[in-house]
Amino acid sequence: MKEVYASMAGTVLNIFVNNGDEVTQGQTVIMLESMKMEIPMDAEVAGKVTEVKVNIGDFVNEGDILLTLE
Amino acid sequence: MRFTERGFAMNKILIANRGEIASRIIRTCKQMGIETVAIFSDADALLPYVQEADKAVCIGAPPVNQSYLNMDLIIDIALKEGVQGIHPGYGLLSENSAFARKVKDSGIKFIGPSPETVDEMGNKIKARKKMMAAGVPVVPGSVTGLQNVEEAVAFAEKIGYPVMLKASGGGGGIGMIRCENEQALNQHFESTKNRALSYFGTDGVFIEKCIDRARHIEVQIFADQHDQVIHLFERNCSVQRRNQKVIEEAGSPHLSEETKRKMYEAAIKAAKAVHYENAGTVEFIVDEDENFYFLEMNTRLQVEHPVTEMITDLDLVKWQISVACGEKLPLTQRDIMKRGHAIELRIYAEDPKTFYPSPGTITSLSWGMDDGIRIDAGYSEGLKVTPFYDPMIAKCVIYSETREACIEKTQKFLLETRIEGIKTNIPFIQHVLMSEDFQNGYYFTNIIDKLKSINH
Numbered sequence: 001m002k003e004v005y006a007s008m009a010g011t012v013l014n015i016f017v018n019n020g021d022e023v024t025q026g027q028t029v030i031m032l033e034s035m036k037m038e039i040p041m042d043a044e045v046a047g048k049v050t051e052v053k054v055n056i057g058d059f060v061n062e063g064d065i066l067l068t069l070e
Numbered sequence: 071m072r073f074t075e076r077g078f079a080m081n082k083i084l085i086a087n088r089g090e091i092a093s094r095i096i097r098t099c100k101q102m103g104i105e106t107v108a109i110f111s112d113a114d115a116l117l118p119y120v121q122e123a124d125k126a127v128c129i130g131a132p133p134v135n136q137s138y139l140n141m142d143l144i145i146d147i148a149l150k151e152g153v154q155g156i157h158p159g160y161g162l163l164s165e166n167s168a169f170a171r172k173v174k175d176s177g178i179k180f181i182g183p184s185p186e187t188v189d190e191m192g193n194k195i196k197a198r199k200k201m202m203a204a205g206v207p208v209v210p211g212s213v214t215g216l217q218n219v220e221e222a223v224a225f226a227e228k229i230g231y232p233v234m235l236k237a238s239g240g241g242g243g244i245g246m247i248r249c250e251n252e253q254a255l256n257q258h259f260e261s262t263k264n265r266a267l268s269y270f271g272t273d274g275v276f277i278e279k280c281i282d283r284a285r286h287i288e289v290q291i292f293a294d295q296h297d298q299v300i301h302l303f304e305r306n307c308s309v310q311r312r313n314q315k316v317i318e319e320a321g322s323p324h325l326s327e328e329t330k331r332k333m334y335e336a337a338i339k340a341a342k343a344v345h346y347e348n349a350g351t352v353e354f355i356v357d358e359d360e361n362f363y364f365l366e367m368n369t370r371l372q373v374e375h376p377v378t379e380m381i382t383d384l385d386l387v388k389w390q391i392s393v394a395c396g397e398k399l400p401l402t403q404r405d406i407m408k409r410g411h412a413i414e415l416r417i418y419a420e421d422p423k424t425f426y427p428s429p430g431t432i433t434s435l436s437w438g439m440d441d442g443i444r445i446d447a448g449y450s451e452g453l454k455v456t457p458f459y460d461p462m463i464a465k466c467v468i469y470s471e472t473r474e475a476c477i478e479k480t481q482k483f484l485l486e487t488r489i490e491g492i493k494t495n496i497p498f499i500q501h502v503l504m505s506e507d508f509q510n511g512y513y514f515t516n517i518i519d520k521l522k523s524i525n526h
Binding site: 008010034 | 133419420426428429456457458459460
C-alpha cells in the first residue's frame with residue numbers, strides 16, 4: 001500500500017479521483033491551496049485508489065495522508 | 071486633526087486588513103494623531119501590526135472567509151469602536167463594492183471610491199466599454215461577454231492568436247489564461263468560465279488580443295470630492311511571475327516623455343469618466359511601438375505605492391485620509407515634482423526554483439539597511455508565516471539618484487540581507503537584477519519566463 005501525502009500545509013481545493021479509480025504515476029490527484037496558490041499533489045506511483053481521506057475545504061498539515069493507493 | 075471648511079475630522083480609523091499594509095496605514099495614522107483599530111485572525115495574533123494598533127480585535131479563525139472577509143462582523147466592530155473611517159488596504163475587501171456599500175450605509179466613511187465606481191471598474195467588461203466611450207484606448211478584444219466557445223473561437227479568428235481569455239470579475243492575475251490557438255481556446259473556455267463563477271461569482275468571460283513584448287506600466291492618480299484629478303507619474307511593473315508583480319520601479323526606462331504625458335492624460339480621463347474619488351491606479355499595457363492600452367483600474371491603494379512615495383516625497387495614505395474627510399487635494403499638478411529612481415522588491419516566502427510557497431518560521435531576519443531604503447514588513451524575526459494568506463513577507467523599497475545607482479544599491483542591500491528558516495525568492499530577484507535585460511532597462515512582461523528558460 002502507498003500513500004499520497006500533503007507536501008505542505010494548505011486547504012483541499014479539489015479532488016480529482018474517487019475510490020476505486022486507477023491512477024498513473026505522476027497524475028495529479030488532489031489540488032491544494034496554500035498562500036493563494038494552487039499546488040498540485042501527484043501520485044508518486046501508479047495504483048488503485050483505496051481511500052480518499054480528505055474532503056474539499058479540509059485544512060491539512062504537511063505530511064498528512066491525503067489518500068491511499070494499492 | 072484639522073477641521074476644514076468643507077471637511078470633517080477623523081479621529082479613529084479601523085483597518086480592515088492585515089500584515090504590512092496594516093502597519094503602513096497605522097504609521098500614517100499615528101503621525102496624524104488618529105487612533106487605530108486593527109482586526110486579526112487567530113493565525114495573525116503575534117504579527118507586528120496587532121501590537122502597533124491602539125486597539126486590536128480578534129475576528130475569527132484563520133481562513134479569510136471566517137475572518138478578514140466577514141463584512142458584517144468588521145462593521146459591527148467599527149460601530150462599537152466608534153470609528154469614522156474604514157481603510158480597506160489592498161486585496162481582501164478593498165475592491166468589494168458590497169462592502170463599500172455596507173460601510174457607507176452604516177454611516178462610516180469608506181476610505182476609497184464610491185461603491186458605484188468600485189462596481190463599474192470591478193466588472194472588466196463594463197470597464198472596457200466605459201473606457202472606450204471616454205476615449206481611452208483599450209486592448210483590442212471582445213466588447214461583450216462571450217456566451218459560448220463558438221462565439222469565442224469566431225472572435226479570436228477575427229483578432230488573431232494568441233489571445234488572453236479573461237474572467238470579467240477577475241483581476242490580479244487570477245482567472246486569465248493565454249491561448250495560442252483554437253485548440254487551446256476550446257480546451258480552456260469551459261474551465262475558465264467555471265473557475266470565474268466559483269472565484270468571482272460571475273461566469274462572464276471575454277477575449278483580448280495578446281500583446282507580446284509588452285510592458286506593464288501604470289499611472290497613479292488621485293482625485294478629491296471637488297472634481298480635482300491629478301496624476302503622480304507612472305510605475306513600471308513588468309517583472310511578473312504568473313501575472314503577479316515581483317519588482318516595480320518608478321520611473322520607467324526607455325519610455326519617451328511624449329508617451330508618458332499621453333498616458334497621464336488618459337489616466338486622468340479614465341478617472342473622470344467614473345467620477346473617481348481617492349487613490350487609484352490605471353494600468354496600461356505598452357507595446358514595442360509605445361502604443362498603450364487600458365488594462366484595468368485598481369480602485370484602491372496599490373501594493374507598490376511606496377515607489378511613488380519615494381520619488382515624489384509624498385504620503386499617499388495621508389492624502390487618502392484627507393480626501394476621504396472631504397478636503398481638497400493638498401497640491402495642484404504643477405506643484406508635484408519627482409526626483410531620482412526607486413525600486414521595490416516583493417519578498418515572498420517561496421521556493422526560488424519551483425515558485426511554490428514556503429510557509430514556516432522566520433528564525434533569523436536582518437535587512438541590509440542603508441540611507442534611502444524603506445522596509446514595509448508584515449513579519450518580524452521569530453514569527454511564523456502561515457499558509458492562509460498570500461506569501462509576501464515584506465516590501466523593500468530602494469531609492470537613489472539614478473537607475474544605475476539604484477540597481478547597484480539594491481544588489482548590495484540583498485547581499486547584506488539575511489532571512490533564515492523559510493525559503494524566499496531573494497536568489498531569484500538577484501538573478502533578475504543581474505540579467506542584461508533588467509540592467510539595460512529594456513525588458514518585457516516575459517522577462518521571468520525568459521530567464522527561467524535560460525537557466526534550464
